[in-house]
Amino acid sequence: MSVVGIDLGTLNTVIAVARNRGVDVITNEVSNRATPSLVGFGPKSRYLGEPAKTQEISNLKNTVSSLKRLVGRSLKDPDVQVEQQYVSAALVDVNGQVGAEVSYLGEKRQFTATELTAMYLSKIKQTAANELRLPVQDMVLSVPAWFTDIQRRALIDAAEIAGLRTLRLINDTTAAALGYGITKLDLPGPEEKPRRVCFIDIGHSNYTASIVEFKKGELAVKATACDRHFGGRDFNLALVNHFHKEFKGKYKIDITTNPKAMVRVDAAAEKLKKILSANQQAPMNIESLMNDIDVTAMITRQEFEALVEPVLNKATAPIEKALAEAKLTKDDIDFIELVGGSTRVPALKERIQAFFGKTLSFTLNQDEAIARGCAFSCAILSPVFKVRDFAVQDICSYPIEFSWEKDADIPDEDTSLTVFNKGNVLPSTKILTFYRKQAFDLEARYAKPEELPGKVPAFIGRFSVKGVKADPKTEFMICKLKARVNIHGVLNVESGYYVEDQEVEEEVKDEAKEGDDAMDTDDKKDDKPKTRKVKKQVRKGDLPIVAGTTSLDEPAKNAATEKESAMVMEDKLVADTEEKKNELETYIYDMRNKLDDQLADFASEEEKDKLRSKLTDSEDWLYEDGEDATKAIYIAKMDEIRAMAGPITQRYFEKVEAERAAVQAKLDA
Numbered sequence: 208m209s210v211v212g213i214d215l216g217t218l219n220t221v222i223a224v225a226r227n228r229g230v231d232v233i234t235n236e237v238s239n240r241a242t243p244s245l246v247g248f249g250p251k252s253r254y255l256g257e258p259a260k261t262q263e264i265s266n267l268k269n270t271v272s273s274l275k276r277l278v279g280r281s282l283k284d285p286d287v288q289v290e291q292q293y294v295s296a297a298l299v300d301v302n303g304q305v306g307a308e309v310s311y312l313g314e315k316r317q318f319t320a321t322e323l324t325a326m327y328l329s330k331i332k333q334t335a336a337n338e339l340r341l342p343v344q345d346m347v348l349s350v351p352a353w354f355t356d357i358q359r360r361a362l363i364d365a366a367e368i369a370g371l372r373t374l375r376l377i378n379d380t381t382a383a384a385l386g387y388g389i390t391k392l393d394l395p396g397p398e399e400k401p402r403r404v405c406f407i408d409i410g411h412s413n414y415t416a417s418i419v420e421f422k423k424g425e426l427a428v429k430a431t432a433c434d435r436h437f438g439g440r441d442f443n444l445a446l447v448n449h450f451h452k453e454f455k456g457k458y459k460i461d462i463t464t465n466p467k468a469m470v471r472v473d474a475a476a477e478k479l480k481k482i483l484s485a486n487q488q489a490p491m492n493i494e495s496l497m498n499d500i501d502v503t504a505m506i507t508r509q510e511f512e513a514l515v516e517p518v519l520n521k522a523t524a525p526i527e528k529a530l531a532e533a534k535l536t537k538d539d540i541d542f543i544e545l546v547g548g549s550t551r552v553p554a555l556k557e558r559i560q561a562f563f564g565k566t567l568s569f570t571l572n573q574d575e576a577i578a579r580g581c582a583f584s585c586a587i588l589s590p591v592f593k594v595r596d597f598a599v600q601d602i603c604s605y606p607i608e609f610s611w612e613k614d615a616d617i618p619d620e621d622t623s624l625t626v627f628n629k630g631n632v633l634p635s636t637k638i639l640t641f642y643r644k645q646a647f648d649l650e651a652r653y654a655k656p657e658e659l660p661g662k663v664p665a666f667i668g669r670f671s672v673k674g675v676k677a678d679p680k681t682e683f684m685i686c687k688l689k690a691r692v693n694i695h696g697v698l699n700v701e702s703g704y705y706v707e708d709q710e711v712e713e714e715v716k717d718e719a720k721e722g723d724d725a726m727d728t729d730d731k732k733d734d735k736p737k738t739r740k741v742k743k744q745v746r747k748g749d750l751p752i753v754a755g756t757t758s759l760d761e762p763a764k765n766a767a768t769e770k771e772s773a774m775v776m777e778d779k780l781v782a783d784t785e786e787k788k789n790e791l792e793t794y795i796y797d798m799r800n801k802l803d804d805q806l807a808d809f810a811s812e813e814e815k816d817k818l819r820s821k822l823t824d825s826e827d828w829l830y831e832d833g834e835d836a837t838k839a840i841y842i843a844k845m846d847e848i849r850a851m852a853g854p855i856t857q858r859y860f861e862k863v864e865a866e867r868a869a870v871q872a873k874l875d876a
């Protein structure tokens with residue numbers, strides 16, 4: 208079983224694997240270290256990752272991007288409306304969740320964002336398994352820290368539909384921090400002042416700043432702040448708008464009226480932006496952009512920086528927010544580590560450096576640090592892997608409250624309580640106590656809906672506590688419920704039980720002797736241990752909990768898993784069929800050549816004519832009726848030709864063998 212970390216990015220996804228010698232990044236089928244986070248649909252199969260990128264411009268309406276920003280969201284969410292600007296397929300509502308409508312296998316189909324993400328993750332799983340030649344199941348997946356319960360649950364569901372088990376959903380910067388800490392040998396000891404590092408991840412759409420404290424063998428996240436609309440695509444957009452205006456004046460074309468032209472200019476802007484990170488100016492040339500017009504343009508770094516000034520002006524806001532939440536100043540920070548592709552933009556680095564007044568560190572691989580951190584996390588959590596333990600303590604991003612119905616018999620009981628505050632450590636368990644006579648419900652929700660991204664609903668889950676009965680002695684049952692924000696940052700009421708107040712005999716510890724066992728000799732030996740009566744709550748039995756959360760229920764998940772497996776099989780069949788067709792085509796060409804070459808002396812003219820006409824017939828068939836045949840038919844066609852060519856190739860091999868034997872005999876003599 209392999210140990211895998213996945214950084215699911217808005218633009219690119221990086222897969223890392225922990226091996227005995229360390230963590231490596233996996234390359235995909237075209238040897239890239241990052242795979243486009245895209246899903247496309249065609250008349251015969253899906254295009255996942257690289258093929259979706261290859262097809263993108265000719266298949267815009269059936270290509271879906273921004274998967275991670277859609278999963279767990281609803282169509283009416285203003286954030287999703289922003290996303291539609293970047294997603295070329297049409298976003299639609301599918302039973303309350305956002306999805307995409309595409310043409311697939313010649314039909315209009317709708318898929319939820321969870322299903323689309325599952326498709327993509329199933330491709331990522333295949334990529335990892337092909338490279339590792341091992342089954343892939345356990346993995347750790349990174350998410351932006353601002354992800355809420357419903358988004359996290361949707362991602363875990365998507366992974367499960369793809370046949371992946373999520374050992375941890377880890378916040379992006381926390382993963383980077385783990386990769387940083389686990390490889391540093393000079394972290395402060397337990398009694399020393401911790402090392403404080405500010406991790407800054409600026410990707411394609413997200414900006415996250417986290418303040419993390421390190422000691423030997425452990426890290427603790429102190430504060431995290433995000434700008435979920437700040438990243439490389441904002442720079443691209445500024446450039447696209449600029450060239451839109453320029454081309455309108457210069458060439459009298461309006462690229463906004465032509466989706467293909469828009470995507471091509473965006474791709475060119477992305478390239479140009481990268482050149483500007485290392486050069487003072489960069490060109491843009493696109494052939495036949497629209498109306499058969501070739502465009503050329505040039506932009507300087509200075510002009511680019513002026514265009515993105517409004518974005519740059521927000522460049523330190525998340526850092527300031529994180530510092531304030533951690534109650535620290537910039538001078539308390541020992542190192543500033545930058546990750547994410549957009550931290551290569553010089554103007555952005557300058558702003559951040561000017562803010563801290565300190566040199567920035569780039570000790571982590573900007574593109575791979577998060578995936579690598581995920582792989583380390585997977586190695587720590589996986590039972591099959593031995594790795595030095597490193598404790599990772601994260602924090603809750605939003606406060607969570609529980610509410611319940613008032614019990615008529617308990618007049619001054621509150622009806623809600625914030626159980627996990629923002630910044631509460633994670634994972635974390637809290638015991639809630641209720642005095643009740645009958646089954647009751649609890650509802651968990653985010654306490655400050657206004658802090659949530661877009662219009663994510665505050666609701667987290669409803670938990671029905673069963674098996675509650677009035678106790679004849681005390682009238683009430685004392686119910687204890689275990690509420691837990693787990694390692695994924697997901698809230699559950701994991702279990703319940705009831706207790707009774709009882710008087711129990713408890714040993715009284717001799718205070719003078721406490722912690723002094725070695726000296727504990729004769730004088731106490733004969734005495735019975737001193738005891739006293741104390742009131743204690745004794746666990747009496749379990750209370751079943753029925754949870755209603757935003758996760759998919761089992762039947763829905765099973766149905767989705769079956770659907771996904773069927774599509775994987777279909778895609779595989781299409782790929783295999785294509786492969787057999789290509790094999791047949793190549794075989795026909797090869798055989799025709801060989802008949803004039805190495806096989807020429809081993810066939811009669813009659814045999815040759817017969818085989819040649821078979822080859823011509825097969826070739827004609829291949830380009831006409833056989834254009835779209837099944838895998839079995841291609842195999843059968845190939846077998847027919849093979850059978851006809853069999854006696855000829857047989858004679859040839861016999862001769863080759865005879866020659867080889869003769870040479871051998873000579874050598875042996």
Ligand code: ATP
Pocket residue numbers: 215216217218219220409410411412413414438439440477480481482484546547548549550551552574
């Ligand atoms: P997110 O974290 O927002 O979900 P992501 O993880 O896919 O997105 P990254 O892979 O970290 O994002 O970064 C991709 C972004 O970095 C793109 O916008 C890309 O254009 C930008 N980028 C990469 N290299 C450079 C460079 N040399 N100069 C400027 N920008 C760059």
Ligand code: K
Pocket residue numbers: 214215216217219220221574
């Ligand atoms: K990435």
Ligand code: MG
Pocket residue numbers: 214215216217379410411547
């Ligand atoms: Mg990222």
